[in-house]
Amino acid sequence: MAEKVLMLALSPTMEEGTIIKWLKKEGDAVKIGDVLCEVETDKASMDYESSQGGILLKIAVAEGGGAKVGEPIAIIGKKGEDISGLLAGPGRTAGPAASSAAVGAPGPAAAAVKVRETESGANGGAPGTSVRVKSSPLARVLAEQAGIDLARIQGTGPAGRVVKRDVESASASSVQAPSSQAGLRSESVPVSGKRKVIAERLSQSMFSAPHYYVRLAVQADGLLRARSALNARREKKVSINAFLMKFAAEAIKRYPMVNSSWQGASIQLFGAADIGLAVAQPDGLITPVVRDCGSKGLLQIDAELSGLIERALANKLKPEEYGGATFTISNLGSFGIDEFTAVINPPGSAILAVGSIKKEPVVGPDDRIEARTLMRLTLSCDHRVIDGALGANFLKYLGDIIEEPVRILY
């Protein structure tokens, strides 16, 4: 069957190549490994070796013409094969204009590709997916789960098929921390859809909401005692985060303005404390939300939270499970971080950053240095909604509950 010859990334940073010279003519026989053409990349001119064998049926990009990586530059197949389907691009939806343009000589073929890109853009498709990529079914599923565009992966299977190991190495090189044996390297890493959303939302939050921060070191003994008392009778341990969610919801009940959103002409107060928890994923982060924590018991919050975290780690959260947090908690305690500041997660107006629980020297009531178990909290507030005194009162009250959980009964 005739196949398209696609422009390949002949250098690590190449996005587009220019055909300097065709070394094969239409009608020539091509063996795998034959040099088809010379391509000028962003850095140098390179030989393009064919990964397909057959007859060069069509040159789609003439000498001097350019093609983006992944765009077709030629068609190779059997002698006399009907290639009109390949030239016509996506087929049914392409419309007469696209297909008639596509049958023409070099330039118009590139135009046909452009038509397709516009279409996929209009459908909200990720950039680069407009070209059909050969891939195994498993590779497609894995790439989707990892949020990686298949077109950006160099396939190592037969005829460039993207297979499982290619997706795995692509996701390893694009998201994971540099491994110990790998050296540094310069590389342009494509932005996944998820990364784009994270970037846009947090930039928008940071640059439009005037952040300020209030900090408090609270004694965690009361919280830890309450937790071990509860967990002593349970097989499944209730997490610290579930406690913090419950306590934050109680503090919100006293200071409801913290649970609100700046809307320009108005401030939206939310009728329920829908509290999100930032969860790190291999390729980003997500904040699953436990709805209406104020009216739920601790065990219910914990049960819902652990289910949400499990699904978050498996990339299986539904939009309604992670959107619309009215207040957010980010806990880097388990990473060994003492304290940090977090960027507010819209539409909420405040986010609580929680550090690790550890013993620290503290000046006690009679000026003696004592070892206390402390947890450091930092509340980031949107000053448009939460003034300093409110932020301070809220955090202090939350700290009081953490130190003395029985206060939520007051």
Added chain:
Amino acid sequence: MAVITFREALRQAIDEEMTRDESVILLGEEVGQYNGAYKVSQGLLDKYGDRRVIDTPISEEGFTGMGIGAALVGLRPIVEWMTFNFSFMAFDQILSNASKTRYMSGGQFTCPVVFRGPNGPAEYLSAQHSQALQSFYAHVPGLKVVAPSTPFDGKGLLKAAIRDDNPVMFLESELAYAWKGEVPEEEYVLPIGVADVKRPGSDVTIVGFGKPMKVILEAAEELERQGVKAEAIDLRTIRPLDENAVYESVRKTNRCVIVDEAWPFASVGSHVGWLVSKNCFDSLDAPVEVVSAEEVPMPYNHRLELASQPSVEKVIEAAKRVLYA
């Protein structure tokens, strides 16, 4: 546990069932006085007499039909064919009578008959006597088709086949009759329709049944030496097929090779390949491979005879293809 041959395991199964149930009879060419062409019925004539162990003329259509008729009126006959190559003399009896009567009588008749004998190539037997014919019988609703690969499976499944109220095609192998394996002293019956993981692994699933399981297991051992963990699934029963056992494995390994010593066109191997492609589509990292007989009548020349059958090398090559190795 006693280590016995495949033929002895089959003999024990028949012997035990004939003792347990006097409606069980054995008939076929040379099953009595000659003690079986492959000695599976050794000693049974002496033990049960010529009313229950019946030597028949060379007339497959006749004695197969006799077995079916006996089954319809209450006996549980075991019909031995000297080889499955001869079963086509009786094909109409199997296709039109054995497989259909329960259905067409609305369940008024059952047909509890077992057809057994060696199937598939042995050696130096040329084109007409070296055929693996499972595809023909696997094609027919109303038949059960069993193809064990070890003495243990053979005994347990033959007992189940004798007790089954449907016609069961029981595929043995001439070369496997002398294979030895552990078989417990105490009685056991294995369920028809349940596959068995003969060797666990995580990298590639290799599916087979009957004699080629030996080739599969040898290939798996060699692959292990090369760092590939192959999972060997023995279907044991071709119809009904334990599809889920295959799917479960393929969903784990993402790769599937099927070995079937029949010709590949419209075969058990090609059918399982289709099922896996359809039901494990999103789990597959490579197209399913089928290692089968070459599409030729069996050559008499021994090198060509071996070259036309699935081999350890062919299975390893197929495994490497699906592993992109």
